[in-house]
Amino acid sequence: MNKIARITQLVFILFGIYYSFSQSITTDFKIPDSLKTYSFEELDELFSNNFEDTLKSRIYIKSMLEKGRVNEDSIEMARAYSLLFYYEKEEELRLSYLETSIKLTEKLGHYRYPASSYSIKGGFYLGKWDYEQSLDNYLMALDFAKRNKNQDFQYVTQHNIGIIKSKLGKHQEALHIFKECLEYEERKGIVDTLDYLDIMVDLTESYAKNSMIDSSNYYLKKVIPISLRHDSDLYAKFVFVQGVNFYTEKKYSISEKTIMKVLPHLVQLEDKREMVNAYFYLGKINESLSKKSDALDYYKKVDSVFKQTKFITPEVRDGYSFLIDHYKDKQDFKNQLMYVERLLKFDSILYQNKALVNEKLIKEYDTAELLAEKEKLIEFVHSKNSNFKTFIWVLVCIILFLSTLFYYQYRKRKLYSERFKKLVESDNQAKEIQANEIVNKDVIKPQKIRDLKISEEIKEDILCKIEKFEKNREYLEPNITTNSLAIQFKTNSKYISRIVNIYKEKNFTNYINDLRVDYLIQELKTNKKFRNYTIKAISGEIGFNTTEAFSKYFHKKTGLYPSYFIKKMEEYSE
Numbered sequence: 001m002n003k004i005a006r007i008t009q010l011v012f013i014l015f016g017i018y019y020s021f022s023q024s025i026t027t028d029f030k031i032p033d034s035l036k037t038y039s040f041e042e043l044d045e046l047f048s049n050n051f052e053d054t055l056k057s058r059i060y061i062k063s064m065l066e067k068g069r070v071n072e073d074s075i076e077m078a079r080a081y082s083l084l085f086y087y088e089k090e091e092e093l094r095l096s097y098l099e100t101s102i103k104l105t106e107k108l109g110h111y112r113y114p115a116s117s118y119s120i121k122g123g124f125y126l127g128k129w130d131y132e133q134s135l136d137n138y139l140m141a142l143d144f145a146k147r148n149k150n151q152d153f154q155y156v157t158q159h160n161i162g163i164i165k166s167k168l169g170k171h172q173e174a175l176h177i178f179k180e181c182l183e184y185e186e187r188k189g190i191v192d193t194l195d196y197l198d199i200m201v202d203l204t205e206s207y208a209k210n211s212m213i214d215s216s217n218y219y220l221k222k223v224i225p226i227s228l229r230h231d232s233d234l235y236a237k238f239v240f241v242q243g244v245n246f247y248t249e250k251k252y253s254i255s256e257k258t259i260m261k262v263l264p265h266l267v268q269l270e271d272k273r274e275m276v277n278a279y280f281y282l283g284k285i286n287e288s289l290s291k292k293s294d295a296l297d298y299y300k301k302v303d304s305v306f307k308q309t310k311f312i313t314p315e316v317r318d319g320y321s322f323l324i325d326h327y328k329d330k331q332d333f334k335n336q337l338m339y340v341e342r343l344l345k346f347d348s349i350l351y352q353n354k355a356l357v358n359e360k361l362i363k364e365y366d367t368a369e370l371l372a373e374k375e376k377l378i379e380f381v382h383s384k385n386s387n388f389k390t391f392i393w394v395l396v397c398i399i400l401f402l403s404t405l406f407y408y409q410y411r412k413r414k415l416y417s418e419r420f421k422k423l424v425e426s427d428n429q430a431k432e433i434q435a436n437e438i439v440n441k442d443v444i445k446p447q448k449i450r451d452l453k454i455s456e457e458i459k460e461d462i463l464c465k466i467e468k469f470e471k472n473r474e475y476l477e478p479n480i481t482t483n484s485l486a487i488q489f490k491t492n493s494k495y496i497s498r499i500v501n502i503y504k505e506k507n508f509t510n511y512i513n514d515l516r517v518d519y520l521i522q523e524l525k526t527n528k529k530f531r532n533y534t535i536k537a538i539s540g541e542i543g544f545n546t547t548e549a550f551s552k553y554f555h556k557k558t559g560l561y562p563s564y565f566i567k568k569m570e571e572y573s574e
Contacts, residue, residue: 031063040064040076045534047083058087074104078113082120095121106144115144115153122160127270131164138164155184159199166206167273175206197227197234204241213245220245236265240274247281247288256285276305280319287322299323303342419559423521454495462499465489475515478543482508513553516542521558524569531566538562 035043047060061083068076081101088094098117105113122137138160145153162177181199190196200223207216220242227235239262246255259278266274283298299319320343327336454462469475469485486493497508504511520542523530533541539550554562 029062029066031066032059035059035063038063040067040073042536043067049534054087058084061087074108075110075113077101078104078117082113082117085120095124098124109148111148111150112153115141115148115150115157118144119153119157119160122157126160126163129167131167135161135164151184152188155181156195159202162206163202166202166209171206171209174202175210178203178206193226193230194234197223197231201234201237201241204238205244208241208245208248211248213248216241216245232265233269236262236269237274240266240278244277244281247285250288252285252288256282256289259285272305276302279305283319283322292326295322296326303339306342415559423558423560423565454498458491458495459499462489462491462495463503466496466499466503470515473519475512476519476541476543478540478545480512480543512543514557516544517554517557520554520562521565524566531569535562 038046043060043064047057047064050056050060061080065077065080065084068074068080078101081097081104085094085097088097098121101117102114105117118137118141122134122141125131125134125137138157142154142157142161145151145157158177159181162174162181165171165177166174178199182203185196185199200219204216204219204223207213207219220238224235224238224242227238240259243255243258243262246252246258259282263275263278263282266278269275279298279301283295283302286292286295286298299322302319303323320339323339324336324343327333327339465488474480482493482496485496489496500506500508500511506514520538530538535551536547539547542550544550544553551562554560554565558565
């Protein structure tokens with residue numbers, strides 16, 4: 001079969017997969033009745049809170065997909081397809097999800113899609129060590145990210161291309177990319193700790209591969225404690241890099257202990273790169289310690305992975321030289337020949353990958369980056385003189401605007417911080433709330449009591465029932481009114497309203513809502529589990545009918561929004 005015929009056949013196969021899958025997933029699935037009224041945002045929140053539960057996650061994602069199909073919302077459909085990729089085992093089906101996501105959005109000019117779907121495909125092929133297809137998809141992701149002006153995604157994709165360069169042994173070029181990505185991350189502020197740590201893994205490793213051990217160790221000292229708190233996988237990778245640095249410094253014993261400490265975790269990782277490199281360096285360490293038998297075992301483990309997966313990384317090549325020389329000295333020509341053939345196979349794949357991928361890197365990435373930089377410089381030089389005055393005035397205006405905005409944000413943050421501090425660190429807060437639950441009769445003026453026009457017996461009865469109402473936290477029930485409370489107290493609703501106005505010095509609605517917010521503040525301070533609830537769940541838990549009503553009243557009473565208070569409470573607790 002000629003090349004054109006094979007390509008045509010492949011197109012029809014992929015189209016058939018895409019069409020049949022699209023039909024089956026949109027016609028066979030019906031949104032459960034309990035989810036039909038949910039918005040995309042609410043379904044997304046449910047998914048985020050249950051992403052480790054495969055069964056629930058599939059239902060939420062498929063509900064998003066079906067809702068997107070009914071509403072003809074291509075972006076939501078594309079997002080759902082890209083999420084389903086992570087919940088399927090069959091590779092053809094997983095890739096068909098991404099292809100569908102790409103087809104739905106490639107002409108929409110969206111800031112995130114289809115760049116995200118191409119990036120996921122790039123990661124898929126990178127995990128299979130298919131650098132050529134991985135690079136093809138990363139280049140497409142980069143092109144769409146630039147075209148749709150998504151700077152965040154540009155740097156994410158450049159980071160991934162840096163990983164490919166590193167795996168091909170282009171360590172100096174890779175280091176330059178990782179440093180640029182770190183500078184960008186620091187410029188915009190460390191928004192996502194895991195994104196920051198992902199960059200640091202490759203940066204510290206790249207410094208080590210460029211024989212800049214001091215720089216690598218400097219960053220490792222900063223990030224190892226952070227990774228220990230946030231992600232065990234990244235922690236294991238950082239510790240492994242530290243072990244490699246000890247080897248480079250010829251501290252063989254501590255290097256071996258350090259790598260062995262995290263080896264069981266590295267073996268469990270889906271990406272076997274660290275596992276293979278760990279076996280290789282353990283082989284190098286034992287070789288340096290003259291433990292030839294142990295070195296031999298570790299190099300054989302590296303070969304075993306290569307035999308099964310065709311995994312290629314330039315560093316481990318030395319292991320084959322050791323194996324060949326070992327069996328040559330033993331005059332075991334059969335095994336010597338086997339490892340010579342294995343090394344030749346290793347080299348052929350390595351050089352083939354290098355030739356194909358390096359050519360694409362130079363033509364489609366490096367040259368494109370240089371040309372873009374050249375165009376920027378030419379444009380700047382040509383416009384420098386003619387636009388200098390305009391530039392200065394615009395710059396002054398921007399500085400003034402940013403200064404004003406910064407001052408406003410600074411004052412706002414300071415005010416919020418002071419309000420939060422007052423709420424959280426006041427030693428008397430709990431006592432004040434408790435005191436508010438008990439009616440203080442002594443401070444009420446006699447004239448106001450006479451204005452009640454309620455008999456002493458009825459008044460005392462209602463005050464006693466209000467005290468019990470507060471003590472039992474019955475105010476957390478929804479839809480409380482003076483009428484419902486009057487029925488419960490077996491009295492007149494007007495009596496309740498008057499007594500609350502006089503003794504609580506507020507109207508009935510504010511009285512109930514104040515009790516709820518005061519209770520919530522104490523609960524958030526003492527109950528860490530409560531802080532994990534969504535705003536919607538919290539509002540329902542304390543008796544508010546809508547999230548909007550709850551947020552507005554919380555802000556009215558405290559000067560803060562509940563989401564801000566919960567976030568700061570988490571930071572404060574740490």
